[in-house]
Amino acid sequence: MTGGRIIGWGSALPDKVVTNDDLSALMDTNDEWITERTGIKRRHIGGSTASLSIESGRKALFMAKIDPASIDCLVLSTSTPDRAVPATSATVQNALGLRCGAFDVNAACSGFVYAYVVAHGLLAIGAKRMMVIGTDTLSRIVDWSDRGTAILFADGSGACIVDATPDAGQLLGWDLDADGSLEHVLYAEIGGNLRMDGKAVFRRAVRIMVDSARKSLHKAGLTIDAVKLCVPHQANLRIIEAACRQLGIPMERTAVTLHETGNTSSGSIPLALFDAADRGRLSNGDVVLLVGFGAGMTAASAVIEWRQP
Numbered sequence: 001m002t003g004g005r006i007i008g009w010g011s012a013l014p015d016k017v018v019t020n021d022d023l024s025a026l027m028d029t030n031d032e033w034i035t036e037r038t039g040i041k042r043r044h045i046g047g048s049t050a051s052l053s054i055e056s057g058r059k060a061l062f063m064a065k066i067d068p069a070s071i072d073c074l075v076l077s078t079s080t081p082d083r084a085v086p087a088t089s090a091t092v093q094n095a096l097g098l099r100c101g102a103f104d105v106n107a108a109c110s111g112f113v114y115a116y117v118v119a120h121g122l123l124a125i126g127a128k129r130m131m132v133i134g135t136d137t138l139s140r141i142v143d144w145s146d147r148g149t150a151i152l153f154a155d156g157s158g159a160c161i162v163d164a165t166p167d168a169g170q171l172l173g174w175d176l177d178a179d180g181s182l183e184h185v186l187y188a189e190i191g192g193n194l195r196m197d198g199k200a201v202f203r204r205a206v207r208i209m210v211d212s213a214r215k216s217l218h219k220a221g222l223t224i225d226a227v228k229l230c231v232p233h234q235a236n237l238r239i240i241e242a243a244c245r246q247l248g249i250p251m252e253r254t255a256v257t258l259h260e261t262g263n264t265s266s267g268s269i270p271l272a273l274f275d276a277a278d279r280g281r282l283s284n285g286d287v288v289l290l291v292g293f294g295a296g297m298t299a300a301s302a303v304i305e306w307r308q309p
């Protein structure tokens, strides 16, 4: 069976940093409330989905030291495309010098895991090399007069190159889930702002993350004790802590970057994963659990065996 392994990665965050204090000058909020209720201290705002994807994608190509023309397909996860048509992946494909198919995936904040799993589907039917990117620029669709959402969402991107392997590869188990009956709790109409029932999202987030993670672990034939690092969607520290408590994984074995990035949706899991890798938190053979949730309401998880490039 053909599998895949990550051979290079890259991240991109806009230069402009917006702190909680900056936000309290704009709306009725304060650093203490945002820190206590979410864990977020600052976030990066700016750029377009294409520009951030091009930056993270270029870094991934550089790290992997490969010819862009050798990539067989680009899968870009985003719920904030730059235009309705064509897909933002087309702009990114051209700018990076790729000569292959390119398409967008929208599964909201679960999107990077969806894209990563879909890439493995293409590897299983003959693709040799995939590029997977997760990028969102939610600051462009946030209602800056709504303190319930403006304090949470921000911009960022993470990209990786996934090469085919002759063996089963590093993806040991995965789960993709959605419940469209809950679409009203988090949505944005075309051209409109993001609307969210924060409490309703919070209530479900923990349960669907835990369920999805357990399904992936079961498929991988592993228990949570085998997991060296959990990389959850970076939405709210309280959601992460509650999910980790239920899963039975201590926070020391959990990646948390949201204090620096806010919720970057599709960018969230790859940014946290590659931050951990760049900090030397991952060694060859480590089991990593990626788990996210988002509008839709989607959930997605993947158990991977880290293979150091």
Ligand code: UT7
Pocket: 028, 029, 030, 033, 034, 037, 038, 109, 147, 148, 151, 196, 198, 199, 201, 202, 205, 235, 236, 239, 263, 265, 293, 294, 295
């Ligand atoms: O990728 C998925 C994205 N979505 C999420 O992950 C959202 C999940 N939900 C959450 O993270 C939380 O529900 C929020 C952070 C959005 C809100 O936290 P909460 O603990 O559920 O607060 P709340 O909505 O119950 O509000 C508590 C109080 C209220 O005041 P009163 O009624 O108790 O007087 C709010 O009006 O806090 C007030 N409040 C704020 N105060 C200062 C709400 N937002 C703010 C704010 N600053 N930004």
